[in-house]
Amino acid sequence: MNIREKIENYESRILLPSSALSIKSKGRKIAEERDEIRTCYMVDRDRILHSKSFRRLKHKTQVFIKTSGDHYRTRLTHTLEVAQIARTIGRGIGLNEDLIEAIALGHDIGHVAFSHNGEEVLNNLLPGGFKHNQNSVRILTKIENSGLGLNLTYEVLDGILHHSGFSDKSIKACTLEGQVVKFSDKIAYVNHDIDDSIRAGLLSEEKLPKEFVKILGKSHSDRIDTLIRDCIYTTSNNIRNKNNSVSLSVNVEIALSGLRTFMFDNIYKGKILKAERDKAKFVLEQVFLFFLKNPNKMPEFYGNMVKEEGLYQGVADYISGMSDDYCLHIFNEKYVPKYVIF
Numbered sequence: 178m179n180i181r182e183k184i185e186n187y188e189s190r191i192l193l194p195s196s197a198l199s200i201k202s203k204g205r206k207i208a209e210e211r212d213e214i215r216t217c218y219m220v221d222r223d224r225i226l227h228s229k230s231f232r233r234l235k236h237k238t239q240v241f242i243k244t245s246g247d248h249y250r251t252r253l254t255h256t257l258e259v260a261q262i263a264r265t266i267g268r269g270i271g272l273n274e275d276l277i278e279a280i281a282l283g284h285d286i287g288h289v290a291f292s293h294n295g296e297e298v299l300n301n302l303l304p305g306g307f308k309h310n311q312n313s314v315r316i317l318t319k320i321e322n323s324g325l326g327l328n329l330t331y332e333v334l335d336g337i338l339h340h341s342g343f344s345d346k347s348i349k350a351c352t353l354e355g356q357v358v359k360f361s362d363k364i365a366y367v368n369h370d371i372d373d374s375i376r377a378g379l380l381s382e383e384k385l386p387k388e389f390v391k392i393l394g395k396s397h398s399d400r401i402d403t404l405i406r407d408c409i410y411t412t413s414n415n416i417r418n419k420n421n422s423v424s425l426s427v428n429v430e431i432a433l434s435g436l437r438t439f440m441f442d443n444i445y446k447g448k449i450l451k452a453e454r455d456k457a458k459f460v461l462e463q464v465f466l467f468f469l470k471n472p473n474k475m476p477e478f479y480g481n482m483v484k485e486e487g488l489y490q491g492v493a494d495y496i497s498g499m500s501d502d503y504c505l506h507i508f509n510e511k512y513v514p515k516y517v518i519f
Contacts, residue, residue: 195416340362
C-alpha cells in the first residue's frame with residue numbers, strides 16, 4: 178500500500194459519507210497514472226498553485242485599484258482567505274479539505290484586471306458576454322500549460338464553475354466541498370472589503386447597518402467567527418436531517434446578504450470609487466479595442482486562438498489574463514505620447 182492509498186483509506190474512515198472521497202472522483206478528461214503520494218485532489222491543488230495564472234492574482238485588484246498601502250487585499254490574498262475559511266468550515270463539517278483547497282485556490286483565476294470593473298467591460302464588449310467563473314474554467318482547461326490545460330478532476334472544475342451567484346440558490350456545486358467554497362467566498366470578501374474600506378477611511382464600524390452587526394458581531398474577527406460557526410452547525414444539522422446542502426441559518430444569511438447589499442450600494446457601485454472605476458473601465462476597453470483592430474500584435478499563442486475560435490475569443494483570452502500593471506503598461510505603450518528628443 179503506497180502513501181496515496183493510505184490517505185484514501187484515511188478519508189474513507191474519517192470523512193462524512195456524503196463528502197467527496199478522492200477514490201470516488203469522476204476523474205479527469207484525460208486518464209492519468211495515479212500519483213504514489215498525492216490523491217487526485219492534492220494533485221489538482223498543486224497544479225493550480227504552481228500555475229502562471231495563479232501567480233498573476235497578486236497583481237489583480239480586489240476592490241481598491243492601485244493602492245499605495247501594503248495591507249489592502251489583492252485578488253491573491255482574497256483567494257488565500259477564502260481557502261482558509263473554507264478549509265476551517267470543511268474540517269468542522271467533516272469534508273474533504275484537499276478538494277476544498279483546490280477549488281478555493283482556482284475559483285478566481287478567471288478574474289480580469291481591475292476586478293469586477295474589467296469583467297463588466299468584457300461582458301459588454303463580447304457578443305456572448307463574459308463571466309469570470311466560466312473564464313476560470315476556460316483558463317484551467319484551455320489556456321494554461323501552453324493550451325493543453327491542467328487536466329483537473331471533474332469535481333474541482335465543477336466547484337470553480339459554480340462558486341458564483343450567492344442569491345441564486347439553483348447555482349450549486351455537485352459536491353458539498355464546492356458549496357462550502359461558494360459560501361466562504363462571500364464570507365471572505367464581504368468582511369475583508371469592509372475591513373479595507375475602514376482602513377481607507379471610506380467606512381467606519383459605526384456606519385455599518387446596526388441590525389446586521391447585532392447578529393454577526395461588532396468587529397471583523399467576530400463576524401468571521403460567527404459566520405464560520407453558523408455554517409458548520411447549520412450544515413451539519415442539514416446533513417443529519419438528510420438534506421445534503423451547505424447553508425447558513427436564516428437570520429445569519431439575511432445579515433450577511435444585508436451587509437453585501439450595503440457594500441454594493443456604498444462601495445462597489447457607490448459614488449465614492451466611481452471616478453476610479455470609470456478610469457479602469459476606460460483603460461481596459463481601449464486595450465481591448467486596440468487588439469481587436471490589431472490581433473497580429475498579440476503573442477503567437479493568442480493569435481492562434483483567434484484562428485481557432487474567432488477574433489473576440491482570442492482577444493478576450495489575452496485581455497482576461499492581464500494583471501492590472503500589465504494592462505496599464507500596454508495602455509501607456511499604445512496610447513500615451515512619449516518624449517522624443519530630436
